[in-house]
Amino acid sequence: MTVSTMYASPWHAAVGLLVHRAVSTVFGLPGDDLGLLHALESTDVRMILCRDQRGAMFMATGYAMQSGTTGVCVVGKGPALTNVLTGLLEARSSGVPVVVLAGGTAAARRDAAAFQELDQLPLVTPLVKWAARVDHPDRLIPLLEKAFLMAGSGAPGPVYLEIPDELTSGEIVRNRPWASMPEVAAEVEATDQALELLRASRRPVLLVGGGMRGRNADGRLEAFADRIGAAIFTTASGRGVVDEDHPAFCGLAGLYSPAEAGPVWRNTDLLVTVGSRLEETATYGSGFASPGVPVLQVNLDAAGMSTDLPGATVLGEGAAVVASWQRALGSDPANAEWRTTVAACRTGAQTAVANRLGELAESGRLHVAEILATLDRTAPPDRILVQENGLQDMWSYFFPYWTIPAGAGSIVPSEQTTLGFGTAAAGGVKLAAGARPVVAFVGDGAFAMVAADVATLAEHGVGVLYIVLRNRGYGWLQSQLDQHGDAATRFRFLSQDAALTVPAHPAVWHTVVAEKAGFAEALGQGLLESSKGRVAVLEVPLTIDDVPPGIEELDGDFPGAAVNAPPTPVTENGADTHER
Template sequence: MTNGARIACAQGLVRILKEEGVNLVFGHPGEQILPLYQALHRSPIRHVLMRHEQGAVHAADGYARATGGVGVCLASAGPGALNLVMGVATAYKDSVPLLVITGDVSTEFKGQNTFQDVPQAQVFQPITLHSYDVKKPEEAISKLKKAFMLLKTGKTGPIHLNIPKNVFSQTVDESLLDGELEYVHIPIYGLDEALKLMESSHKPLIIAGAGVIWSGAVEKLQEFVIKNEIPVATTYPARGVLPEDHPLSLGLIGLRGTEAANHAGAGADLVVALGCRLSERTLKGLGKTTIIHVNLDEEVLQGDINVKADAAEFLEKMSRLRFQDTGKWLNELQKYRSHHQVATGYDDTPLKPQRAINEILEASKEALVVNDAGSHTTWVNLLAVVREPSGLIFSGGFGPMGYGLPAAVGVSLARPKRSVVLVVGDGGFQMTLQELAVISELQLPIIIFIINNQELGIIKQWQELYYGGPYQVALENPNFVALAASYHIDGQRVLEPDQLSARVQKALILKKPYLIEVVVDPDEGIPLPEVV
């Protein structure tokens, strides 16, 4: 490289993206980010044009969850940037690694209340690990490099770069693109005491969180627990890190947890919370026990012994341990594995949602499942048997309606050889349905199941229980099959219990977009937890 050669900031940013292994980004162009789009146009990086910025960030989120890597999304200033907020908050709550780049009005117009000028970095600050308000091209380059360094070596979540339009076009010295920022390793603390406790435990339990996935520690975890015969429960986003049909897997713990996982949480003499937050929902599955909490994020540590480390590093340190015989403990837990089955054998018309969802899941065991938010979410979580990491993808921490459809786009593009099944309610589907255009354009093999109860079902259920009756929850729905057809996507409507399984299997064989509307009983509620 010639010393002193100059390059446009936008070109430098794109080069760094490529060097960091980014092959695909999601976005929606606008005036203040056009210089970056021009640089993208000249690069091998693929851009997926989503139909709404919220769709772009949810798609990047799904892509990240399905790959275990970083998702990237782009938007312009003002309305474009603020349309990302829902999805960025979703990723923040679930610690999903995202790089969010927004354009902004040029520096000479900032702070003058000009067209589309809002304090974007300040808006994103509470829902990101870092929100950088870039002022100079050199700063844009250094902050992007720093973002990748942090996401590769530190705690995960969204990082936001806000870059004015004129900064994209200004030049920087090419030498700034060379080299990587040096990562200073932070020593682990609390490790020795944790290891001693683990060696003396007779009834240990590991609660695995998404940090196991983000640190690339899934195989390490599986090898460790199988070698030492340690039972594993998981938080929502970590389901499948040990296949849920494995003898050592107890499934989800906490508010919607399995009986086996919650019995283990109540009876364990030691819990190792590995790469997870101990949220209020997870804590519902734990009794009075000693907790070793392992996490890179010091702010979430709340165990009796706290170990600041990523999951992979901690598992490497544990490899030298010699555990007590856990045979008696495992036999005790085995008695609870078959308990608490959800009844699904209904022949009613309209279909019971639990039967419909069970048949969808049973007929699509080889597919990746994406779940939206609503009453159907509970049935999917209770009935799914997740056999691989990210085999079930949904937003457990924030739960926005409308997440599922754009997230399925990201999942499908991340795992192009796999079919993707989306389970979504009639309410959530209508929040982001414009992304059908992307599914159709790219011919993604996504099978969309709309669970249609013609209302906001879970809200109606809360209203009936606590607020004197339903109000503003009935939905005047469109013809969903005809709507899909308008986007050149085939579909059909299912009304009878004996129709669904065969149609699911037929749709999966097609390897192309397909929509199945499943009409279910509007009066069938979900088992509600003891919270309001």
């Protein structure tokens, strides 16, 4: 017997699906009809009303990344939708499932100079997995279900569904139960080509990407690395997937690879990549396998495979593929000599960082590496670090200056390195993380871009601790300008008086720490304040010369390197002598 369900409006139908899917939190800034808010009134679904659609999309993405579920972002039409585009680009590049529900111009008013009219589908289509517009009330239910199906199935990613103005009122009828999400077969068979490469390798490396986020709870990747005797690396977005206290973990690949890991990269005879598109930062420089070394790639999506490298490809879910390899390989012993090389590289990186921290301890000023070391000692083991990708917050990408052991977490921007993403996304991460401490490690440029929604977090009691590295502007661009040695240029990306703008709100705690002696106490207080549901802002003034190893050698985007530019003048204590 068919039972029909009547909804008062399309937004009530959309909320009905949210409740069915157990969606607990929605982010956005809805259109003028406010139909979504009316539909949410009688439910327990939490609506985070943001001040900026960019912040809403970033938060929804952060929430999805941390929770492992599909995020939801609701916005209006026209400029409201264009404000979301950067977030869509970030979500697509990170492979994050987010459903964007947007308003749209009524069919009868298209091409008639309607208010906020914009042909939105062509605009969003290149940035999403799937995009559609509801052109008839009967199409709403199946398209809502299709949106969630597409966002979370296969290789995840953002989707877009437009609900035009003429459909925002009027009853919607559902004549069947809500559809269930599809079941996914967990077992796969190992392929001969992959097994041949694995059996022939004596010096393997396992590289784990962000596509494995939330797919390694049982430690299957570490067990596989143990079985074949592989060194373990991750991409930036793959951090938090594997236990970085594992004895075979040697850091990140590419741009962020420790110099001490060089012998591993130079001598490996097989690179196994799982859940990575092998973006440019992951393959850059000496932190990657030498030309000609076979690369065995595993990815859910063929579009995520690199065709620039020799080797073999396996289309499938990474954990299932790795499990099939372990079953097929048996228990042959791994190469003991290679294990020794890997262990020596890991120990070398740890020793180098310990020595560097010892040197910095003799300095009178506070350095970023010391901030991270203090945070490591002070924050609870289950902390989650949310990062930007600026000149100085990039220190956290360099193992072992920052280490993510089992139980801790990491959220970073994609290879797009979208400015402001980590600052806003931290709110969504915290809402998904519950009682776990969330620390956003950001620059002042990123913080300023989305500071309006820091007040949003305060109003909702979302306790994030922001460690804001204040170098008074856009440090990366200034460093590029300085590299070219033109001290007489009239252009600057830093400002003499760029004070940090922190929202004045009772639920915002803010302090400035410029001295090394007071940082640990201030950090402890910030963690305490954020645990009470307050937004804590710990502002740390820095000089622009405090940059991670090797970063100052880059010239703009990849793969250039500054080889002819004179060095930035520095004083004996390390401060740069350019005028600020």
